[in-house]
Amino acid sequence: MQNWFNISDAENLATPSLVLYPDRVKHNLELVKSMIDGVARLRPHVKTHKCREATLLCIAAGINKFKCATIAEAEMLGMCNALDVLLAYQPVGPNIHRFIDLIINYPLTQFSCLVDNPSIAAQISGAALKRKIIINVLIDINCGMNRTGILPDGALQLYHYCRHLDGIQVLGLHAYDGHIHDTDFAERELKCNAAYKPVEEVAEKLKQEGIEPLVVVGGTPTFPIHAKRKDVECSPGTFIYWDDGYGQACAGQQFLPAALVISRIVSLPAENRICTDLGHKAVAAENILQKRVRFLNAPDLIPVSQSEEHLVLEAPKGHQYKIGDVLYGLPYHICPTVALHQSAVTIEDNNISGQWETIARNRKINF
Secondary structure, rough: OOOOOOOOHHHHHHOEEEEEHHHHHHHHHHHHOOOOOOHHHEEEEEEOOOOHHHHHHHHHHHOOOOEOOOHHHHHHHHHOOOOEEEEOOOOOHHHHHHHHHHHHHHHOOOEEEEEEHHHHHHHHHHHHHHHOEEEEEEEEEEOOOOOEEOOOHHHHHHHHHHHHOOOOOEEEEEEOOOOOOOOOOHHHHHHHHHHHHHHHHHHHHHHHHHOEEEEEEOOOOHHHOOOOOOOOOOOHHHHOOHHHHHHOOOOOOOOOOOOOEEEEEEEEEOOEEEEEEOOOOOOOOOOOHHHHEOOOOOOEEEEEEOOOEEEEEEEOOOOOOOOOEEEEEEEHHHHHHHOOEEEEEEOOEEEEEEEOOOOOHOOOOOO
């Protein structure tokens, strides 16, 4: 296990590269299924992998519901004949018509989207009527992240407003608590339950009216908490590949790192400096320099600077690193790292076995 990441034929691998370990992906899928009482309550987010091959592994594992953030990701799921796809985004402007094109062209998939605004809901309704279809929607509730969603005290009114719009069918509620990722699980659980309570109250009011709303909640850090609730669907995403950020923050979740960025030392500019080809274009750089990548086979290297094509590191005095050495990097944030790579090389039995195209990194596939 110590050297699980080694690639026997690494001399054939161009760098920088994203590499995936399918056996570890399968392990993570089985683990996430074991953490909930039924696979029907899983709706994983595909923003992490953005590819057909990982989607098909999910489907083979019995997962048929998905969540996504872009129309391209939704189309990728349609191409895989996923049964149920939630676009966890409110389509605005031309994206309303793109979403309708998607619905019409992938009839085997049931699509839905989010709404948090009555004006946009009316626009979606009008566009649906013109195309003679029904669009499924969920009311997006702001549970504290303050990114999207309507505040809970306005959710019930919006729900009923949308129910009376022709061309729209309201399925339920959605709430994402991505702002909750405390390292201390007890603190995370406390905050998660507090954030969910107003959402639960809206759902209870609907039930009192004879409506049984679908409720989709959470991400990876709060997944173990929401999984205990019997009447919600959970939508973790990062679990499938895992990363160093959640590995540190969510140590209680025993997912395995299944994606790495591989780089090579390309220069030795000073006695205690080495330079690799792992620049901004190859690993997510939205965090501070010390929270971008950790080299599994070179833990003594300390990041000093990074630019588009280079990552400079400080090495110990008298180090033995050489130009051409291969470094195995565990990204701190895997989701945007994946989006930087057109494809990922698969590694099985420590050898290069193929590649998975990151097809949904593009803003548009066909529609």
